[in-house]
Amino acid sequence: MAVNPVDTDLTELDDTRDSTWSPYLRAIPVSGIRRMVDVASRMDDVIHLSIGQPNFPTPPHIIDAHIEALQQGQTGYTMDAGLPELRESIALYYARRYRRTLVPENVLVTTGATEAMYLALTATSAPGRQFLVTDPTFLLYAPLIRMNGGEVKYIPTRAENGHQLDPQEVIDSISMRTYGIVLNSPSNPTGTVYPAETIQTILEEAAYRGIYVYSDEVYDHLLLDDDIEYASVLRHATDLDNVMAVSSFSKTFSMAGLRIGWIISSQGAIRKLRRYHMFTTTVANTPAQWAGVAALNGPQDCITDMVQEYAARRDRLVQLVGDTPYLTGYWPQGAFYMFPSLPARVDASAVCMRMLRETGVCTVPGDAFGEHCLNSFRISYSTSMDRIEEAFERIMPWLEKQRFE
């Protein structure tokens, strides 16, 4: 079973009180999912609703391009900012998609969105700077901000309104110390997609006050309802002076292991980030960058097929959650996650662990994603419909038997 390593390989860091290690490593938590996956790995017959990557094969034309690059000797370093052909392709692709002028100098190619987010946040976080982050949130952002002395202020979202972000609440949370706002739509772990008004309002206020907006858009193609036009910051920002948009090939083209992502921002910001990138990973993987060129310029129907399948699973999952005792769901419009709640004050961490031990269904408790969602847990439907059905055949009677206060 493959899980996102960001979710998992952190146990060693539990020991950071040992004086060998920089105190900043303490900003990296021991992940909630680790406990679950450790227990699951010692069990038979586990159904994983915990996977953070697509369960589809990488499209063959992308694999072919990767192999061809290797065979043609594309095994050296590229330019530090990325393979020129890939920077050009990314700029063109997004210029067309969002109808804005973009040139290769607006693009930095990185080792996945993870490196892109690492560079963006750690290059700008500093003591005295506050960053607004939704809660629940993807688990990367808060530690990266804190590692460099920045402060995280959480903005809780709620299952009752589909974990939508109230832009007024964001504006009301801005203080003299606020330096940045981190957005992630479609969201991991909630699957929530923000409408254009939310993005526009936040961007306008941020630009007015000179606050940076960091937008993690790795699920930008996984939109599961027909009527949605994706509200990227690249579509709605007047200029890119205070905006960093991050994405990657991992989810859209099922290429997580090839590790290619990017940042799109102002040319000035990209110049600074290039220096940092050279001292971090130097360049992204060369043959995988060629695979990326093929992904952007090749047939796009592989995305449509994937999205159709995710949408069918999402529809069924919403029904199943609705029919399950004690669970409150909502309508997640993107990615491949849902984040249902148990009754208030129920400790989802304990429930998920017992559920794993007693039914063999592995989910991820809410404490892995923030501080305000301890009665919720993440279900990933990046698994087959049959496995989803089977998981609920186990979960439903089990929850029926529980007696929550």
Ligand SMILES: Cc1ncc(COP(=O)(O)O)c(C=O)c1O
């Ligand atoms: C919201 C979000 N951002 C970033 C990433 C990391 O993506 P990449 O594989 O491109 O590093 C993930 C992976 O799960 C994610 O869910």
